[in-house]
Amino acid sequence: MRAARVHAYGAPSAVVVEEIPAPRPRAGEALVRVHAAAVNFPDVLMMADRYQVSIPVPFTPGSEFAGTVVALGPDTDGPAVGTTVMGGVLTGAFAEEVVAPAHVLRPVPAGLDMVSAAAFRVTYSTAYHALVSIGGGVAGDRVTVLGAAGGVGSATVDVATRLGMSVVAAASSPERLAVAAKLGAVAGVDYTRENLKERLKELTGGGADVVVDPVGGDHAEAALRAMRWGGRFVTVGYADGRIPRIPLNLVLLKGVVVRGFELRTIGEHLPEAVVSADAALAELVAGGMRPEVTSVRTLSEVAQALTEVAERGATGKVVIDMGAP
Numbered sequence: 001m002r003a004a005r006v007h008a009y010g011a012p013s014a015v016v017v018e019e020i021p022a023p024r025p026r027a028g029e030a031l032v033r034v035h036a037a038a039v040n041f042p043d044v045l046m047m048a049d050r051y052q053v054s055i056p057v058p059f060t061p062g063s064e065f066a067g068t069v070v071a072l073g074p075d076t077d078g079p080a081v082g083t084t085v086m087g088g089v090l091t092g093a094f095a096e097e098v099v100a101p102a103h104v105l106r107p108v109p110a111g112l113d114m115v116s117a118a119a120f121r122v123t124y125s126t127a128y129h130a131l132v133s134i135g136g137g138v139a140g141d142r143v144t145v146l147g148a149a150g151g152v153g154s155a156t157v158d159v160a161t162r163l164g165m166s167v168v169a170a171a172s173s174p175e176r177l178a179v180a181a182k183l184g185a186v187a188g189v190d191y192t193r194e195n196l197k198e199r200l201k202e203l204t205g206g207g208a209d210v211v212v213d214p215v216g217g218d219h220a221e222a223a224l225r226a227m228r229w230g231g232r233f234v235t236v237g238y239a240d241g242r243i244p245r246i247p248l249n250l251v252l253l254k255g256v257v258v259r260g261f262e263l264r265t266i267g268e269h270l271p272e273a274v275v276s277a278d279a280a281l282a283e284l285v286a287g288g289m290r291p292e293v294t295s296v297r298t299l300s301e302v303a304q305a306l307t308e309v310a311e312r313g314a315t316g317k318v319v320i321d322m323g324a325p
């Protein structure tokens with residue numbers, strides 16, 4: 001099968017497409033023919049060996065995909081062969097076939113095409129869990145979303161708005177804020193030009209109830225300083241490259257709750273939250289929610305697809321269409 005391969009850590013330009021043997025599913029696993037796979041920022045981090053977990057080279061990047069189950073491993077309970085599924089793995093999805101634990105596969109919700117399905121699971125599940133399962137967000141809450149035009153950020157704006165929360169978006173340009181506004185953000189702050197803390201305080205009418213932060217860096221502390229007393233700050237990622245170090249006296253003074261969210265381990269710690277998130281997201285899809293896919297490329301263009309995300313050029317999601325029949 002054809003697969004993207006990383007032979008040495010570095011920039012996305014170093015990824016190559018090669019013929020390699022198709023993987024075989026072991027017990028508990030399914031083999032999926034990939035129709036489409038979406039690019040996520042962690043793919044770029046793994047290729048540079050800057051992710052939380054180091055992946056030994058050579059490897060096939062790609063974590064989020066949609067496709068058709070073509071085989072199940074021995075003694076495996078999972079979606080039947082022929083089912084269209086979406087799923088997430090650590091690596092391996094930028095290939096014609098991927099092996100995944102059967103329990104991480106979910107049927108593609110009715111009405112979602114394969115490109116949209118590939119772009120859906122990581123960002124929308126992250127958005128829902130950060131907002132609701134971890135952030136405790138409910139209708140009427142005021143929510144601040146940092147990096148609001150990125151993959152996780154735009155999904156968070158979308159989900160929050162559809163759940164009746166009021167979103168103030170923060171991003172690095174008027175064009176990026178326009179993406180968030182289109183998804184329902186009621187106001188925006190350009191953190192490259194405006195004082196993030198002051199503007200957020202004004203625009204949220206005295207402070208957000210929930211902050212969802214996939215960016216980190218200096219923006220995290222500014223957003224936390226602009227929260228109302230007792231708000232919930234959810235740290236999701238560090239696209240900025242710098243992990244914020246928040247002075248604890250700020251947490252004391254503001255009475256805020258700081259919580260972290262990680263999609264990779266949520267099923268282990270809060271299995272019931274995964275079930276309710278899946279149900280809530282399926283309902284939102286039935287109501288017309290779709291990920292914003294702004295770039296669709298072929299497997300041969302995988303390096304360009306990864307570069308778009310690495311260089312902060314993408315608004316919405318970049319998807320690789322495998323051209324599967």
Ligand SMILES: NC(=O)c1ccc[n+]([C@@H]2O[C@H](COP(=O)([O-])OP(=O)(O)OC[C@H]3O[C@@H](n4cnc5c(N)ncnc54)[C@H](OP(=O)(O)O)[C@@H]3O)[C@@H](O)[C@H]2O)c1
Nearest residue numbers: 041147150151152171172214236237238239240261262263
């Ligand atoms: N915890 C989890 O389970 C989980 C799940 C998915 C993703 N993540 C993490 O969440 C973060 C965002 O992921 P994503 O898929 O939303 O990425 P993305 O689509 O690339 O969006 C990241 C956003 O961060 C902002 N940003 C600020 N400084 C940046 C920099 N130096 N380089 C690139 N972007 C920068 C950009 O918006 P502006 O230009 O507007 O600032 C960009 O839109 C990543 O760190 C990822 O690892 C975590």
